[in-house]
Amino acid sequence: MNFLKTTEQESHYNDLEKMEVLELLNNINQEDKTVPNAVQKAIPQIEKLVEITTKQLKKGGRLFYIGAGTSGRLGIVDASECPPTFGVPHDLVIGLIAGGDTAIRKAVEFAEDSQEQGWKDLLEHNINENDVVIGIAASGTTPYVVSTLRKCNENSIVTGCITCNQDSPLALTASYPITVVVGPEFVTGSSRMKAGTAQKLVLNMISTATMIQLGKVKGNKMVDMQLSNKKLVERGEKMLVSELNIDITTAKNLLKTHGNVRNAIKMYSKNG
Missing domain, CATH: 3.40.50.10490 (Glucose-6-phosphate isomerase like protein; domain 1)
Structure with missing residues (x-):
């Protein structure tokens, strides 16, 4: 053709x-x-x-x-x-x-x-x-x-x-x-x-x-992103500060404990 x-x-x-x-x-x-x-x-x-x-x-x-x-x-x-x-x-x-x-x-x-x-x-x-x-x-x-x-x-x-x-x-x-x-x-x-x-x-x-x-974004944030470098870790911490209205130290600890933004939000909200 x-x-x-x-x-x-x-x-x-x-x-x-x-x-x-x-x-x-x-x-x-x-x-x-x-x-x-x-x-x-x-x-x-x-x-x-x-x-x-x-x-x-x-x-x-x-x-x-x-x-x-x-x-x-x-x-x-x-x-x-x-x-x-x-x-x-x-x-x-x-x-x-x-x-x-x-x-x-x-x-x-x-x-x-x-x-x-x-x-x-x-x-x-x-x-x-x-x-x-x-x-x-x-x-x-x-x-x-x-x-x-x-x-x-x-x-x-x-x-x-x-x-x-x-x-x-x-x-x-x-x-x-x-x-x-x-x-x-x-x-x-x-x-x-x-x-x-x-x-x-x-x-x-x-x-x-x-x-x-498929539910991989919350609001407008990449809550399931892999924390594979310092920039992304810092982005994740800022997401938590904004989403949960917490200080940066708490955000750092949450992210370190739970491994990603979604899990940190979920566990904080559950325990809060």
């Missing part, structure tokens, strides 16, 4: 090499400003995917992101930030990239062209019907991603996607597609730019909204 890849269309700008630095930066910024509006148009699609993802995770399922290149890396970033931010297990949100972990730092040639490897990668994690698999591909044509979602559909696994081309094979394959049309890139075809920014914004929305729905 032929469709228009707007991510591959000619840039609205030409003679980039003749531009001064300030002109380059201003023009890139002008293009970037269009991305949030494109994401906003996709919110109804994002809503549907968040709702089904929340439902599946409440049933004991997991969320998988799968992609190649920039798209795969963005999925891995979002997945890796869920445990420290929301205190969830490391195997609840999992990012997979064509070419494996080596591809996180260095491109693995032709890895994205495999029609079988994505499903094999999911099988290593014992993929099942409770799980959700979100394919990420700006082009919407990446074989590694599209073929994996087709296999998931055959096995009654919920599929979603994040792509930047309308009516792409990926969008037509996913049960819950998200299409954010950002148009041509500043540097023609460089989808790590606007398309990558759009994917990052959508990933933020999916994981954050899902975790809130």
Whole structure:
């Protein structure tokens, strides 16, 4: 099927090499400003995917992101930030990239062209019907991603996607597609730019909204965050001071005793 890849269309700008630095930066910024509006148009699609993802995770399922290149890396970033931010297990949100972990730092040639490897990668994690698999591909044509979602559909696994081309094979394959049309890139075809920014914004929305729905935020605070460094310990102490109206010394002792903000609030309120 032929469709228009707007991510591959000619840039609205030409003679980039003749531009001064300030002109380059201003023009890139002008293009970037269009991305949030494109994401906003996709919110109804994002809503549907968040709702089904929340439902599946409440049933004991997991969320998988799968992609190649920039798209795969963005999925891995979002997945890796869920445990420290929301205190969830490391195997609840999992990012997979064509070419494996080596591809996180260095491109693995032709890895994205495999029609079988994505499903094999999911099988290593014992993929099942409770799980959700979100394919990420700006082009919407990446074989590694599209073929994996087709296999998931055959096995009654919920599929979603994040792509930047309308009516792409990926969008037509996913049960819950998200299409954010950002148009041509500043540097023609460089989808790590606007398309990558759009994917990052959508990933933020999916994981954050899902975790809130799962009860991982209280008020507007990350009460389940892992206290893995001094900054986060201090943030936890300030949360307790604010939430419980106590002094900082009491907060420090509570946090040290109970290990995280939620438990400290719960035990203080119970004993108070």
